[in-house]
Amino acid sequence: MGNNIPVFFIQDASKFPDMVHAAKPHPGREIPQAQSVHDTFWDFVSLHTEAQTHTLWFMADRGIPRSFRMMEGFGVHTFRLINHQGKSLTKFRWKPAQGAHSPVWEEPQILNGMDPDCHRRDRADAIESGKCYEQSIRERQLAALSNIDGELCQLVAAELGLAVPAATEPPTERAPSPAVSQLGRSWPVAGRVIGIVAGAGRDPEQVLQARDAITAAGMLALIVAPVGGKLAGTDQPVQRTYATARSVEFDAVVLATSDDGGVGPDPRVVVLAEEAFRHAKAIGGWGGAGTVLEAAGVDAPAPGVCTDSRRKW
Structure with missing residues (x-):
């Protein structure tokens, strides 16, 4: 305390x-x-x-x-x-x-009145954006990491632009991390939640085919459309809108978007794709998906990203 x-x-x-x-x-x-x-x-x-x-x-x-x-x-x-x-x-x-x-005195009255979670939000935003400006903190963390995992320490140091510190303690035998041991393995997909972003102008039949394929695999498909109500051209309900969808509720995102016609992708979809990639969610898509990913700063060949303009469901 x-x-x-x-x-x-x-x-x-x-x-x-x-x-x-x-x-x-x-x-x-x-x-x-x-x-x-x-x-x-x-x-x-x-x-x-x-x-x-x-x-x-x-x-x-x-x-x-x-x-x-x-x-x-x-x-x-x-x-x-x-x-x-x-x-x-x-x-x-x-x-x-x-x-x-x-x-x-007046500032916290206004700030806390408008946002009671201001302190927690500030802390979460700082952690997510990687705000660690102190060189001494970075060097201290690298020094500790060098005694645990030299290879990982090299990768982190390269990203920070710092020299790799020498280990001060001999490496010890440790049990493999349960989290790291999951890499490269296959896991059941049953129960996973997939968000299908249905862009305006996209053929609704392709969206419904994607939904049916996802459902048949034992996953839950949620259609994300520009507005609520029914999916354009069908009687199928829309579960999320561009304004209410967030990547944290999806295990993967399918970008069933159409070519933007030169006006650029919807910024809300760009944010959704950016967040999904940053949160290590799988991203798939076809049609205008490449344009969305490019606007979000995501390379199409990146791990966990699969797009194909020729894909037909």
Whole structure:
């Protein structure tokens, strides 16, 4: 457990239940629900000097972190670490590589009111976009990786543009990773969810043939069309639209799109293909699929990608 400031409300553990009760909603009104500051809480703070110190900290400029990536961490627990030299009592402290930043009071009120998941979204977006700007962090991770998998370390170092560090520990015999051992093997497809992106102008018969072939293989086919309702030219329902489809709900995507006629593919389909490829989903298609993949920055011969303009279902 940890906090973003180095002090806590109490120093005596026996006062912890009192602190929790002070922060509870008022029993008569059940207010507040999403905050803790009310009369009962202020009574507790006024009667405890250590709580007053903590309150000055969290009401200062650094009390509200800009994001999880820009806040310090102060461990609450004390650990007894033991090595060959003896024992030591240790508390952990984390320093953000991007610095500690805090918004002014009005900014978090607006941001959290518009998006209660702003901190989690910021963290997820940062991880997905690979935002690791600190050279020392990259070098430290490469150094650790060199002691585990030298070949993989070379590949990662080449992508980062860094030198391959020498291993500092002899390699040890390890059981093969269950995840890596799945490579190159075949797995049942029953129950897989396949999204069929049916572009405007595409022959609906080909889309239905693809759906039937996928269903016959024991998979679930969901038709993704520009708009909801019925698939154009048929009485078959559309399960997803360009606006609601996301690659995370599909195990693979089939791009049954037509040639764009010079106007370019729909940007929503381009985003779907881009996300599917980035999430290591299989992508197939025919007709205008090549145009979509090119717009998404995906090479047609890439692993997991199969397109054929001559394909007939």
